[in-house]
Amino acid sequence: MSMVAAQAATASEIIAGGFLPAKRFYSPAFAALEAERLWPSVWQLACRERELPSSGDWTTFDILGQSVVVVRQPDGALRAFHNACPHRGNRLVDGSGNARHFVCSYHCWSFELDGQLHAIPEREDFPPLDEACYGLCEVRVETWGGFVFVHLDPEAQSLQAWLAGLSEELSVYAFEEMACFMRRRISLPFNWKTCLDAFQEVYHVRGVHPQLLPVLKTAASTFHYWGPHSMMCNPNGEPAARGSGSADDRSLMLEFRRSKADAGDLDVSQLGESRLIDNYQYHLFPNISFNTHATGCQLFRFLPDPRDVESMLLDIWFLERDNAGVERAAEAKSHTLDGECTSFGQSLAGFTLPPGVRSFGQDLVDIYAAALDQDFEQLRPVQRGLHSAGLPPLPLSSQEQRIAHWNATLDKCLAGPGLDEAMQFRGVPREPPDGDGRC
Ligand code: FES
Ligand SMILES: [Fe+2]
Secondary structure: OOOOOOOOOOHHHOEEEEEEOHHHHOOHHHHHHHHHHHHHHOOEEEEEHHHOOOOOEEEEEEEOOEEEEEEEOOOOOEEEEEOEOOOOOOEOOOOEEEOOOEEOOOOOOEEOOOOOEEEOOOHHHOOOOOHHHHOOOEEEEEEEOOEEEEEOOOOOOOHHHHHOOHHHHHHHHOHHHEEEEEEEEEEEOOOHHHHHHHOOOOOOHHHHOHHHOOOEOHHHOEEEEEOOEEEEEEOEOOOOOOOOOOHHHHHHHHHHHHHHHHHOOOOOOOOOHHHHHOEEEEEEOOOEEEEEOOOEEEEEEEEEEOOEEEEEEEEEEEEEEOOOOOOOOOOOOOOEOOOOOOOHHHHOOOOOOOOOOOOOOHHHHHHHHHHHHHHHHHHHHHHHHOOOOOOOOEEEOHHHHHHHHHHHHHHHHHOOOOOOHHHOOEEEEOOOOOOOOOO
């Protein structure tokens, strides 16, 4: 299994652009390499700690053919297990719930919350077996910022080491003090990377979100890297940048964000002006993207669809800082849309902000819904077009450098037999040599 080191990226690892073979977005062989070498070698966001407040609360996290159940222990700790019964392999639980024991639905073997075998009906009919080997198989679980991560490799580096300097960078946002007040799961007709890449750059704002152009200064973005992870900062209303922004725009934005914080009685003094005004967007390798601001965060989890390499599941979570003096918003339940609903905006029909949510107004929900649906509409013809026999390797500009960076990291994970040259990403370092860019 390839391991990806999570030290800060060195200058030579920071890639300014590159060339991306289109096959990576539809080839079953490439998806098989991801299943074998990527997903088992990374920490994966499974759930929020607040989803499991009480002893016996459990929830499942599925990735391709693997399923993990995370469960709160009587002593408050979290443990995670492969979600399969060691008798004949039955999936133990689905969704989320609360239990004193796990009882398998097939032949009623039962297990303690700590995974140990509790009872085997008609035990005397089995040959001698070591009961210590027939508990649930444990999975690594660690937490950061109220997020629960699991890792399928028992030898993996710690979550703290994996996050490198990112956890310090993000501590000002106090994610552990946030409630997830809205969750939606949508099934979308494109590869998970096709979708992720639209969250890695704002070069597409001109074509897809023209309503954002007056405030978002796309060409003035800056990029930062922590090992495999990255951040893009898009200045809002920066007068020196391309576009029509002005210093007044920044004052207005600051006022708007401060008014949101005031609405929730939130202390945002630990955030500098830029973090109040500008768009800070992080990528947690490989499949988490989130925008952070003064009062909350919008998080996106991109999951491959086990049935189809050109389909995916997108989880959309809106989180808000706990408002001072108000009862915490209840942690939202996941809401999966049926296959007929293809719009995030439609999925919100009937949604109202919970009473505890004060700083994240309906105006922000509407802005996000409109922009996300614009992305999803655009990505359908992208996925179709990627099959064209007439495509050269797809060139990535410096504005798209995060796509280059994460694909270079992905190739480190996938390296080995089967990753043939026709599927490999070709990165261009910061100073491109003469002549690079030929087909
Ligand atoms: S498969 Fe679980 S008890 Fe038989
Ligand atoms: Fe977009």
